[in-house]
Amino acid sequence: MSVTNSALTLDLSGKVCVVTGATGDLGRVMARTLARCGADVAINYLRNAEMAQTLAAEVRELGGRALVVQADVTQKESVDAMRDLVHAELGVADVLVNNAVIQYDWTSVLEQSVADYESQFRSCVLHNVLMAQAFAPAMIARGAGGRVIGINTECAMQNFTSQSAYVAGKRGMDGVLRILAKEIGEHQITVNQVAPGWTISDRDRASGTEHNEGYEKNVPMKRRGTDQEIANVVAFLASDLSSYITGAYIPVCGGNVMPAI
Template identity: 35%
Template sequence: MNKLLNGKIAVVTGGSGDIGKSIVKTFVQHGANVIFTFFSSIKEAKKLEFEFKNLVEAYKIDLSDFNSSKNLVQKVIKKYGSLDILVNNAGIIKDNFLLKISEKDWDFVIRTNLYSIYNLTKHAIHPMMKQKKGSIINMSSVVGLTGNTGQSNYSASKAGIIGFTKSIARELGKKNIRCNAIAPGYILTKMNSHFRSKIKEDWIKNIPLKRPGTPQDIANSTLFLASDLSNYITGTVLNVSGGLI
């Protein structure tokens, strides 16, 4: 196999979730050392760490905390000497109609999904600027482009990620640091398993490829944006939705 990330150091947030695990595994298979974060799924994180032994490290961290994000980047640089790839994948949902969304749930989604990207990216760009290279990939969503009933908080966070991505791409392009976003459509994960079967069926009817996506579909797209194959791509939102939008 041609290893597209040979010798690269990558940080992947939300590495114990379905999409995160696929990204971590794909990156390792392509030659990267991966440091991934998790918040609650300790069992899944330890299984993934054990599976790849010295090639993967797991860190439990609240990414919405500014100093915790700073400490993580400092640990990575101290141990590995560089940071080549940052994948801001961590995210949560607290779905409800706006009339019923509490201030607490609104704040929780925005802080977890949007503040975390600001916190980690702000610290990660310092070593990347010294290296004069780097790839940052932010996980948005098709609902950040279209909106969705009952997901005003989630949609707002994902739309914010797109604006952030495009701005950072303009700021850091002269330093040879690329920043792109991925907008997944309907992907089969535990996070959306609570949706009713009728809702899922309606989604699939509207997908031209007539199937939901898989975590590996997203991992493959992330690999492309992390690798040198995408050296002339920045500020782009890659729509991975089977043609949904």
């Protein structure tokens, strides 16, 4: 099934998409959405094997091929092993969705542990470096282009108190991906970032916490976005419709942050 409107179709039929952190709140919706557009999906997880298998079954029900891959995206050997399995089972990846990130407790710069800064460097910066080094050479050799999509955050522009480790990681990721866009653009491989706001997920729906007045009052659209709205932008960037967009940081946050020229 493809995602359509009256004029355009997001058709990812025959495309191999690798989604890291695919079992997370946002990752699972992105994996399903790519599958609904016709893609085959490699579902990366670290610990939640049960959810990974559930997602794989959903992808197959939608008509796509699915591969479940356990890998730690902060470790080169693990990422390289994931690449080898994807290539062997699904073929050369067309689309990378670098979504995984390590969760931690936020506090002030003066109190945040060094380990938290290191974890954010590894899961934001090194994660994207390792995925590019593992998968991009085969994309280049094939000569058919490709897509790299990093999941960033509106926090990278806000710089609020207690966000320092997260923002440091995401801003470092931003620099890596902008340079990568310049380095591999000649091969028709685009590199872009999607930056969600505070997004409504299934966890919110289950607990009835979809709304937060303190946050929503500052958002021009006066609401929080949904996981599906984030996934829709990822699917667009994965498609041929985005073929001349690269190096972009795209907030999907109802206007809560607005990059300036």
